[in-house]
Amino acid sequence: MDETMILMKQKFYExxxxxxxxxxxxxxxxxxxxxxxxxxxxxxxxxTQTRDYWLAKxxxxxxxxxxxxxxxxxxxxxxxxxxxxxxxxxxxx
Numbered sequence: 001m002d003e004t005m006i007l008m009k010q011k012f013y014e015x016x017x018x019x020x021x022x023x024x025x026x027x028x029x030x031x032x033x034x035x036x037x038x039x040x041x042x043x044x045x046x047x048t049q050t051r052d053y054w055l056a057k058x059x060x061x062x063x064x065x066x067x068x069x070x071x072x073x074x075x076x077x078x079x080x081x082x083x084x085x086x087x088x089x090x091x092x093x
Contacts, residue, residue, distance in 0.1 A: 008091075012090075013091065016087060016090075027087060028085070028086055033070065033084070033085075033086045036055075037061065039055055040059045040060070043055045043056055056073070058072065058073075059071070059073070059084070060072070069083060069084075071083050
C-alpha cells in the first residue's frame with residue numbers, strides 16, 4: 001500500500017473514532033461483531049428470550065471461504081443480499 005493510501009486509511013479510521021455512536025448503532029466494532037455472531041449461534045440453538053426473536057429478525061449467518069459472516073436474513077420482503085462488516089474492514093470495501 002502506498003503512502004497516500006496509508007494516510008487516507010488513517011484519516012478514515014480517525015474520523016470514525018471521533019464520532020459517538022449509540023448502543024444500537026449500525027457501526028460494528030470487531031468485538032461487537034464477534035459477540036453478535038456468538039449470540040446468533042446461541043439463538044439458533046434455542047430461542048428463549050425476547051432478544052433472541054429480535055436477533056432472528058435482524059441477523060443470520062453464512063460461511064464465506066470458511067469465515068462466518070453476519071447477513072440480514074432473506075425473506076419475501078427482502079430478496080437482496082445485505083452483509084454486515086466490522087469497522088476494521090470498511091476501508092478496504
